[in-house]
Amino acid sequence: xxxxxxxxxxxxxxxxxxxxxxxxxxxxxxxxxxxxxxxxxxxxxxxxxxxxxxxxxxxxxxxxxxxxxxxxxxxxxxxxxxxxxxxxxxxxxxxxxxxxxxxxxxxxxxxxxxxxxxxxxxxxxxxxxxxxxxxxxxxxxxxxxxxxxxxxxxxxxxxxxxxxxxxxxxxxxxxxxxxxxxxxxxxxxxxxxxxxxxxxxxxxxxxxxxxxxxxxxxxxxxxxxxxxxxxxxxxxxxxxxxxxxxxxxxxxxxxxxxxxxxxxxxxxxxxxxxxxxxxxxxxxxxxxxxxxxxxxxxxxxxxxxxxxxxxxxxxxxxxxxxxxxxxxxxxxxxxxxxxxxxxxxxx
Numbered sequence: 001x002x003x004x005x006x007x008x009x010x011x012x013x014x015x016x017x018x019x020x021x022x023x024x025x026x027x028x029x030x031x032x033x034x035x036x037x038x039x040x041x042x043x044x045x046x047x048x049x050x051x052x053x054x055x056x057x058x059x060x061x062x063x064x065x066x067x068x069x070x071x072x073x074x075x076x077x078x079x080x081x082x083x084x085x086x087x088x089x090x091x092x093x094x095x096x097x098x099x100x101x102x103x104x105x106x107x108x109x110x111x112x113x114x115x116x117x118x119x120x121x122x123x124x125x126x127x128x129x130x131x132x133x134x135x136x137x138x139x140x141x142x143x144x145x146x147x148x149x150x151x152x153x154x155x156x157x158x159x160x161x162x163x164x165x166x167x168x169x170x171x172x173x174x175x176x177x178x179x180x181x182x183x184x185x186x187x188x189x190x191x192x193x194x195x196x197x198x199x200x201x202x203x204x205x206x207x208x209x210x211x212x213x214x215x216x217x218x219x220x221x222x223x224x225x226x227x228x229x230x231x232x233x234x235x236x237x238x239x240x241x242x243x244x245x246x247x248x249x250x251x252x253x254x255x256x257x258x259x260x261x262x263x264x265x266x267x268x269x270x271x272x273x274x275x276x277x278x279x280x281x282x283x284x285x286x287x288x289x290x291x292x293x294x295x296x297x298x299x300x301x302x303x304x305x306x307x308x309x310x311x312x313x314x315x316x317x318x319x320x321x322x323x324x325x326x327x328x329x330x331x332x333x334x335x336x337x338x339x340x341x342x343x344x345x346x347x
Contacts, residue, residue: 036158036159037077037174038081039155040081040174044077044178045074046151047070047147047151048067048071050147050148051063051064051066051070051148053144054140054143055067057140058140058141060138060192061124061125061127061211061212062125062191062192062212062215063141064124065215066145066184068120068121069120069181070181072113072114072117073181076109076174077174079110080173080174082106083103083106084106084168084170087099087102087274098272099273100273101237102170103168103169103273104169104170104233104237104272104273105233105237106170106173107172107173107229107232107236108233108234110170111173111226111229111233112230113177114222115227115230118219118223118226119219121215121216121222125213125215128215129209129212129213129216141189141192145189146185148185149181149182149189152178152181152182152185153182155178156175156179159171159172159174159178160172167275167310169232169233169271173233180221180222184218187214187217187218188214188218191211194207194210195210195211236270236272239270240270241268241269241270242276242278246276246308247267250269250278250304251267253300253303253307254280254300256303257296257299260284260285260296261282261284261296262320263283264280264283265281265318266280275312276310276311276312277312278304278312278313279313279314279316280314281315281316282296282316282318283318284296284317284318286319288319294317
């Protein structure tokens with residue numbers, strides 16, 4: 001028996017349809033994310049132009065590397081826009097669980113771009129350290145790096161907020177991509193300031209190596225971010241279960257329905273883009289009618305959906321007769337009841 005709250009209490013022809021329709025819990029992804037991805041594309045395109053101009057004026061390898069990094073950001077933002085638009089499509093016969101995995105694929109693609117950008121900057125920085133770097137003018141570079149940090153800080157904050165609201169891994173990955181730019185641009189700006197001040201103190205002082213050293217340092221932050229995002233995307237693509245805190249919330253919620261829900265087993269979860277896929281077996285009194293047991297299961301689903309509104313939840317009812325032992329752990333039940341009372345003092 002499999003249902004969720006979308007059809008709780010509804011009346012429909014049990015023989016209608018082909019039997020292969022997408023499940024009612026496999027809803028459409030939250031809308032609105034694609035326009036934020038377009039916002040990211042516009043900001044990246046503008047910053048690329050400014051960084052290329054500044055790099056040409058200053059001759060700074062760090063700024064030119066940042067321009068390349070921003071170009072990778074632009075590609076990643078475009079990929080995010082495509083993935084979010086695709087994931088917003090409703091489920092169909094070929095994709096009954098929706099198109100959320102597109103966002104996980106986009107996150108992996110972004111992570112690989114971040115790593116590629118980091119490795120490129122490492123290469124350029126090492127070549128710069130081994131060569132003779134002469135930086136004729138730094139003012140334009142300092143101003144552009146400051147502007148880049150400020151813009152990316154604002155855009156990444158917006159993407160983080162929207163990505164978490166929508167549960168969109170692609171938007172969150174794009175936000176992390178831009179947040180690494182904040183750190184790299186700020187680091188390069190600081191390095192250019194040091195070189196600039198050094199020239200003001202002593203025009204003969206050659207601190208050009210700091211430009212390459214700064215690029216090398218920030219590249220390690222880029223590589224670390226890329227690896228973290230890649231690992232998260234891979235685990236989600238391999239259907240890793242939800243986190244411990246999320247599982248504990250689901251288990252505590254089921255425990256609140258004791259003794260009506262006598263127990264549960266085989267709680268299986270995974271993530272698909274902005275969706276949480278949850279499957280569980282619920283033990284109920286064997287004396288209940290099919291309708292009563294089913295409505296009880298739907299009540300459990302409604303409660304879980306308060307925390308995960310985009311979850312696709314399937315439950316299977318197991319009847320329990322006298323002599324069977326499957327009671328929910330008393331300690332877990334007491335904890336759940338206490339949490340429920342604290343949340344609603346009037347209860």
